[in-house]
Amino acid sequence: MNKKPNKVLDNVEGFCGPYPSDFIDIDISNDPSFIFQNDTEYDAVTLYDSDGNSVSVNSFFECQHYVKGGWDAIPDQINESFFHNSLFVFSLLSIFIGYIAIKKFFLRGII
Amino acid sequence: MFSIQNLKYLKVVLLAVLIIIPFSISDYSDQIKPEKITSDLRFYEINTCSISLNEFLIENPNVIYQDHYKIRFNNYSSIQCFGQITGIDQIGYTFYISIGTNTLLNLFLQSIFWILLISLISKSETFKFNELNIISCSISSLLICTVIYSEQRYYSKVFFEFDLNNNRHLFYVFTYILCISFFVTYIVDSRNNKLINFAPFAYIFMGVFSGMNLYFLTLFFCPLGIKAILKNKKFRGNFVFINLIILFWAFNATSNNYYLKPDKIRGLSSTAYNFLSVSSWSYLMIFSLIGIYLFSANKRKDLSLKLIKNNFVITGFFVIILGYLGSSMPLINFYNYYFFGQTKFGTDNQNLFGVNYWGESEAWRGLFPSAETIGEFFAISLLLIFITNKKNTSNKYLYLCIPFLIVGLYASNNKAALISLVFCIGLYINKKRKLSTRMKLLFISPAILILFYFIRIENLLFSVDFSANKMIEMGIGYGNQAQRSSTIRYLQNLDDSNIFFEILILVFGFFAFIINRSELWGLFFARFNPTTSELFLGSGPFIMSRHYSEIDVLEKKLYTGTPLGFLLPHSSFLSMILFFGLIGTILFFFYLFFNLYRARNFNFELFLICLFIVLNILKSDSILYFPSLLTYIIFFVSLMPKSTK
Structure with a gap:
């Protein structure tokens, strides 16, 4: 198995499931007529691109190929994730600034 | 500047x-x-x-x-x-x-709204920020996260694209709650002690987060309880006992997984019954109760009957006006629910004096989830007006609100509240005027006459055997032969039991019959299925999921065939037996009556209010709603002698 950057590996495993023990990664970029074979033991996974188009993949190989190409979660999930990251930063900053503000300004009767 | x-x-x-x-x-x-x-x-x-x-x-x-x-x-x-x-x-x-709407965004929006509102109350000059606040807020947030994690069945339906088995997502929730908790703690702590007199406003601003099983003020009271345990050695000593009892409750829930859709008791009822949910929810509730107790005890010297009466009257006025507007205007109903943090949408019944098919008055609840509890609220407001009448000359405009309170009490159709109001007023007049026996009879007789009018004379003409056994009969009727609760099995064989218990239960059954609770309490016993140890020690505070899921009862009403719906026990006494067992409940009521007895001489006004509350909670669910629970605890704690603080 080729070595992959951790983030890509996490994404692939996150969307497609764990790498099969007998998995061999083949470079198909030079083969425009390549056809993905269905794996009957693999539960189909739906992936999305940034425009919200969806694709259903039927083998681990096909799935990892799409994930590496940028297909991943539903745009809604990505948006939610972005909003939650923002709320998280907002919460941490609020606690930090709030703590300083209470300490610094409360006795002056400002807040 | x-x-x-x-x-x-x-x-x-x-x-x-x-x-x-x-x-x-x-x-x-x-x-x-x-x-x-x-x-x-x-x-x-x-x-x-x-x-x-x-x-x-x-x-x-x-x-x-x-x-x-x-x-x-x-x-x-x-x-x-x-x-x-x-x-x-x-x-x-x-x-x-x-x-x-999004549940987690609601958490922020509603919190900011309520924090801003509380911040309008003037600050205390003596407030000191304590670093321990952050520690207690962190522990409390962790506890709430555990509760959310343990109630996945409920929260998975309200958290969009949020996986509670994902540690990152749980950490998000922890941070959000910590942030809100930090500011709530600061804002409530820093207000002046007169804040205690604003408690009636909780009947408008119930403060349940939309979509969540959590009250806004839990984020203040739980850290307060935790802080007291961290700070106070005496509390820490007693905490060992609390740990043991929680372990007992949680152990009994092992290998169970019952679920309850919390409906109108959202925020004060665990939705799950398993080891983790029972243990975490019990800690959350006990810390919160300690917090409410300490809040009341610390600020009770600033409790002013005059001020609290004014706030009761203002609140009563708005409950009626907003409730009526909400019943007829969809937008007001929607905003009432969201910005007041209601557990249930306000009523859409615009007829305050409606009657049903049989000509009986229909209860009108306005924007509050329970007509019975809001009826108690209106009655307490009227009682406060009566007992603080001569002391208040400051704001005569408030008296213009009295008709609204009377209409509210009438519309709520809470007969017990009306009878106990008349009874308490009678006691007050007797105390103040030192009435002769003849005059005493004259003043008490209206209460007795109203009592007989509501009980109906024909109900007293049934045989005692029929009346006393009606509750048990209903319990048997609602259950099924294949799966009887342990209580019904015991009550079915009542003749074999000790004569003392037999008489006690029959008296209880007779009492239930005359106050029209045979069906509801019978239904409670049809579901109540404790082991012997649970009967004495309960199954955990504000945990009803097992009670409503373990035993199957009829889905339709026995005589009318209408859907049963989500019927609460209609007795805080029975709810307490479910939560804290016979030992906890008897100790609580014994202590309560003891304090009432002691207080009747040194604070008669407060004694009357507490007496009114005790009489009413015996047959109402008021402890299951945060506004009434908070207000009642404040009154009870204020009644306690200062030496026992």
């Missing part, structure tokens, strides 16, 4: 912004413009999450005031879809307009 007065104006402006902006956000540059609402709803089925509520209302202003429209929340929406229309359905002549 920015003056404090300007800051208050700024806060009011911010409050207005918070009401308007979240439901106005939309992509106004797109080509999608709202259409007039008709029975052809294709436009709104296609264009979901594209039109904000306010944008829609501008095109359809009739939705604001026509009562065949219902504006409802859809908490399972993306943050991007917040405040926008996620669909419209038509059932019969009624249109249901679904507005997308």
Whole structure:
């Protein structure tokens, strides 16, 4: 198995499931007529691109190929994730600034 | 320099912004413009999450005031879809307009709104910020996260694209709750001690987060309880006992997994019954109860009957006005629910004096989830007006609100509250005027006459055997032969038991019959299935999921055949037996009656209010609603002699 950057590996495993023990990664970029074979033991996974188009993949190989190409979660999930990251930063900053503000300004009767 | 007065104006402006902006956000540059609402709803089925509520209302202003429209929340929406229309359905002549909201965003929006409101109350000069606050807030947030994790069945339906088995997501929730908890703790702690007199406003601002099983003020009381345990050695000593009892409750829940849809008792009822949920929820509730107790005990010297009466009267006025407006105007109903943090949408019954098919008065609850509890509220308001009558000369305009309170009490159809109000007024007159025996009879007789009128004379003509056994008969009727609760099995063989218990239960059954509780208490016993140890020690505070799920009872009412629905025990006494067992309940009521007895001489006014509350909670569910629980604890703690603080 080729070595992959951790983030890509996490994404692939996150969307497609764990790498099969007998998995061999083949470079198909030079083969425009390549056809993905269905794996009957693999539960189909739906992936999305940034425009919200969806694709259903039927083998681990096909799935990892799409994930590496940028297909991943539903745009809604990505948006939610972005909003939650923002709320998280907002919460941490609020606690930090709030703590300083209470300490610094409360006795002056400002807040 | 920015003056404090300007800051208050700024806060009011911010409050207005918070009401308007979240439901106005939309992509106004797109080509999608709202259409007039008709029975052809294709436009709104296609264009979901594209039109904000306010944008829609501008095109359809009739939705604001026509009562065949219902504006409802859809908490399972993306943050991007917040405040926008996620669909419209038509059932019969009624249109249901679904507005997308997001549970976790609600947590922030509602918190900011309520924090700003509390911050309008003037500050204490002596407040000192304590680093321990952050530690206690962190522990409390961790505890709430555990509760949320353990109640996955409930929360998975309200958290959009949020996996509670994902540690990162749990950490998000922890941070959000910590942030809100930090500010709530600061804002409530820093207000002056007169804050205790604002407790009646909790009947308007119930403060349940939309979509969550959590009250806003739990984020203040739980850290307060934790802080006391961390700080106080005496509390820490007693905490060992609390740990043991929680372990007992949690151990009994091992290998069970019952679920309860919390409905109108959301925020004060665990939705799950398993080891983790029982242990974490029990800690949360016990810390919160300790917090409420300490809050009341620390501030009770500032409890002023005159001030609290004024706030009761103002609140009563708004409960009626907002409740009535909400019943007829869908938009007010929607905003009432969201910004007051209600557990249930306000009533849509516009007839305050309605009667049913059999000519019986129908209870009207206004914006509160329970007609019975709001009836108690109106009666306490009237009692306070009566007993503080001569002391208040400051604001005569408040007396203009009295008719609203009388209408509220009448509309709530709470007969027990009316009888106990007349009874307490009789006691007050007797105490103040030192009446002769003849006059005593004259003043007490109205209460007795009203009592007989409501009980109905014909109900007293049944045989004692029939009346006393009616409750047991109903319990047997609602259960099924294949799966009887342990209580019903015991009650079925009552003749074999000790004569003392037999008499006690029959007296209880007779009492239930004359106050029209045979069916509800019979139903409670049909479900109540404790082991012997649970009968004595209970199954955990505010945990009803097992009670409602373990034993199957009939789904329709015995005599009318109408759906049973979610019927609460209608007795805080029975609820307490379920929560804390016989030992806990008897100790609690013994202590309560002991304090009542002691207080009757040194604080008669407060004694009367507490007596009224005790008489009423025996047959109402008021401890299951945070506003009444908070107010009643404040009154009870204020009644206790100062030496026992």
